[in-house]
Amino acid sequence: MINTQVATKEMFLADLVNQCSKLEVANRKGSAYGLQDLRDAATEYVLAASFPTVRDEEWRFTDLSSMLQVPFHVPQSYQSTVKLADIVMPVKNRDDLPLRLVFVNGFYAPDLSTVNLPDFYAGNLSNVPEKYRSRITDVLSQHKQQTEVFTALNVAGLADSAVVFVPANVCVEMPIHLLFLTAPGASPTMSQPHCVVIAEPGSNVTLIEDYATLGNVPAFTNAVTEVVVGENAAVNHVRLQREALDAVHIGKSAIVQSRNSRYTCHAISLGGKISRHNLEVFQRGEGTETTLNGLTVAFGEQLSDTHSLIDFNYPHGTSRQLHKCIIGNKARAVFNGKVFVRKAAQLTDAGQLSRNLLLSPRARVDTKPQLEIVADNVKCSHGATVSQLEDDELFYLQSRGLDLERSRYLLIDAFAAEILDKLPILGVAKMLSTCVAVQE
Known part of the structure; x- marks a missing residue:
């Protein structure tokens, strides 16, 4: 029985990798970024990796076994049958949000996008100006060494990507809406959006990273977002996951902060039958400021999992994290927040709090805020609360x-x-x- 289950997991990943290998790089310009080499290395990793189970410590509260019963299909091209009128937009007035990039099933949809590029770039990978390509190549090349199966699976099918590049000392006044739609066809659909955001030194930008689905057919979204925050730059990032209740959403956000940079993330999770967000922030210079605000809302039989990591490796870093969960019916939420303060990160000031509201006797939350401190001159705190609505x-x-x-x-x-x-x-x-x- 065990051998059959293992074989099924291996076949599941092998089938998805095989479908991903047939994707063509957008406009055949991927060679400029070495995409094929990255894809080959990621494919090799996935085929040798194991599908996560509840026996793995990082996945012990999140059971993905139901995914193995669904024959997901990876679309091979963009189908222009989607209408934005079918999607509830975060901001309805276009004057308030003139910049919107839309990707459908991982493919850029220029007919649905509204782009205005005065002094920065927002678009897809194949149309990036030549002067920005080397920086984007540096970011993508980090995927040569994979450590996680779903990130590797995304890279194995990396044919295109959303790209936001803000040059040094440029302040983007209006927020940029990155809308990633999963549009199921006749069969369950797997979508693998990828996003690269680079804020050069002294720049400032606000992003809305938005995930939604169309239709009621089961879907699987496997997303990866990379954000590079340059010296003295500021990135204000809203991540909104509002997919259908029969969808599976697994997302990875990897952020690298340089000296004296400021990064703020507002991660909101509302949808998905099963959802998982891995948020990792790496400090690459002293004096960084990191703010992570999270809200999970889950009802019915939803399962919503948030894993976060803040890695301090330089002095004078500051972080504040507040994650809230509202859980009702038979839903379940998971929060695992890690803060690593390494020996060189003296005078770090880090605070972390998990607050949870249970609305029914069968609702459940598993929360684990944790600190790992090697430095000896720091100010760090963490805590968790679980409560119900008060009768009084x-x-x-x-x-x-x-x-x-x-x-x-x-x-x-x-x-x-x-x-x-x-x-x-x-x-x-x-x-x-x-x-x-x-x-x-």
Whole structure:
């Protein structure tokens, strides 16, 4: 029985890799970035790797075995049948969001994108100006050494990528909306979006990385995003996962910060039958500032998993992390936050807090904030809380004329507001507040 299960896992990965190998690099310009070599190395890694199971420490709360029963199909080209009118946008007024890049099943959709490029680049990999290509090659080349099977699987099928390149000392006034759509066909679809963001020294940019699905056919999104924050640069990053409830979403965000840079991530997870976000921040210079705000909302039988890592290796670094979960029905949330403070990272100031709200007796959360400190002159703290709606708070609101349902919503909204109010774009916060109310 065990041997059969192992063979099934191996066949599952081998089938996906085989489909990925047939993808053609966009416009055949991938040789400029050495994509084929990267793809070959990633393919070799995936074929030798094991499919994650609950026996693996990093996956012990997240059971992916149901994926093995679904014959996912990898689209080989872009199909222009999608209409943006079918998607609820984070910001409806186009004047507020004139820059939008749309990728459908991992393929760039120029007919759905709205791009204005005065002094920076936002587009796909094959159209990057020559003067920026060497920097992007440096970022992509980091995938020569793989350490995780789903990231390697994404690289094995890397045919194109969203690219945002902000030159030195350029401030992008308007946010850039990166919309990644999974549009299932007649059979379950696997989409592998890839995104590269480079903010050169002294630059400033705000991004909305947005994942959504169309239709009700099971889908699998395997996403990788790489963000490079240059010296004295600032990146404000909203990551919104709002896919369908029969979708599986696995995402990797890898951030590298240079000296005196500022990176803020607002990671919101609403959708997916199974979702997993691996967020890793690596300090590559002193004086970095990192802020991670997370909100997970899960109902029904959803499973939402967040794993984060902040790696300090230089002095005078600062980080603040607040992750909140709202869990109802029979849903389950996982939070595993790691902060590594290495010996050279003296005078680090790091704070981490996990706060969780359970709305039903069968809801469950597994939270594990953790610190690993080698330096001896630091200020670090971490903590976790798990609570329910208080009866006296509900009674107070009802005594003021509200019914029970409205009272519950107000308390849940107040719990989520601590994260949503920090979002850099008001329209996104309003939309997400509505989504939380609808799920409840």
